[in-house]
Amino acid sequence: MALSAVHVSAEVHMLCLSYSLCTEKEETLALLLGTYYEENGKDFANVDRCLILTRKDKRKDRVEISDEQLSNAIEEAEATGTKVVGWSHSHPHITVFPSHVDLNTQRSMQLLDNRFFGLIFSCFNTDSTLAERIQVTCFQAGSDGSRISIPLLIMPRDPFITQQTLTQLVEKLPTTLLREEREAYDRCTSMHHEHDDDDTHAGADEIIAASFHGGLLVRSLALLLDRLISPLVQFCVDRHERNLKEIQTLKESSNEESSC
Ligand SMILES: [Zn+2]
Numbered sequence: 001m002a003l004s005a006v007h008v009s010a011e012v013h014m015l016c017l018s019y020s021l022c023t024e025k026e027e028t029l030a031l032l033l034g035t036y037y038e039e040n041g042k043d044f045a046n047v048d049r050c051l052i053l054t055r056k057d058k059r060k061d062r063v064e065i066s067d068e069q070l071s072n073a074i075e076e077a078e079a080t081g082t083k084v085v086g087w088s089h090s091h092p093h094i095t096v097f098p099s100h101v102d103l104n105t106q107r108s109m110q111l112l113d114n115r116f117f118g119l120i121f122s123c124f125n126t127d128s129t130l131a132e133r134i135q136v137t138c139f140q141a142g143s144d145g146s147r148i149s150i151p152l153l154i155m156p157r158d159p160f161i162t163q164q165t166l167t168q169l170v171e172k173l174p175t176t177l178l179r180e181e182r183e184a185y186d187r188c189t190s191m192h193h194e195h196d197d198d199d200t201h202a203g204a205d206e207i208i209a210a211s212f213h214g215g216l217l218v219r220s221l222a223l224l225l226d227r228l229i230s231p232l233v234q235f236c237v238d239r240h241e242r243n244l245k246e247i248q249t250l251k252e253s254s255n256e257e258s259s260c
Pocket of ligand 1: 090102
């Protein structure tokens with residue numbers, strides 16, 4: 001039987017959405033940690049953490065959860081008394097509905113637990129009025145491979161953002177994206193080294209290839225800096241200023257009360 005509803009904390013929703021908005025041309029991938037519970041014979045899932053995964057292949061419909069990533073996530077979840085309850089990925093510039101590949105992935109994950117579910121964030125997608133829309137869907141796969149839509153509830157929490165999520169947002173997310181770019185550069189340049197070993201005239205080709213991949217790396221890093229790291233730094237600066245103002249206001253109101 002399909003899940004009756006999925007409850008996602010507002011901070012996990014914010015983190016998944018921020019991650020999805022980081023890359024306009026590539027899909028993003030994360031695993032969701034939380035718990036399942038039963039109420040009146042119906043199954044529900046609660047999500048309170050999100051693990052950002054390193055992508056080996058960023059092409060459309062190619063983002064896959066490796067066995068190693070899944071096993072590491074299960075280990076991490078068990079250490080905190082939770083489970084890996086679902087996965088999340090993005091659809092930049094395309095509709096929110098799961099593709100056949102997504103439904104196949106979902107069906108194979110449901111073999112581990114039939115309550116496992118998927119989230120998709122569609123972003124950078126415009127409607128007929130050219131307004132940009134962000135949509136999210138929660139789904140499972142039926143036995144015939146069809147899509148089953150699951151109600152999704154975004155739950156507010158106090159505090160809105162925990163230390164753990166803040167660390168994921170300002171540290172893990174930029175580090176993962178930077179590492180992916182660096183690894184892609186290393187893979188491409190080492191491939192050229194391998195090919196050129198037997199070729200005595202390959203020096204010029206190797207230099208051109210290294211320069212090309214180096215240029216791509218610099219471009220990717222500049223985009224990351226512009227679209228993610230600079231806004232994050234600004235967010236932290238603004239938040240710090242707001243905190244200082246709140247502290248000042250509280251001090252003033254406390255002084256007024258004590259002088260009455
Ligand atoms: Zn997809």
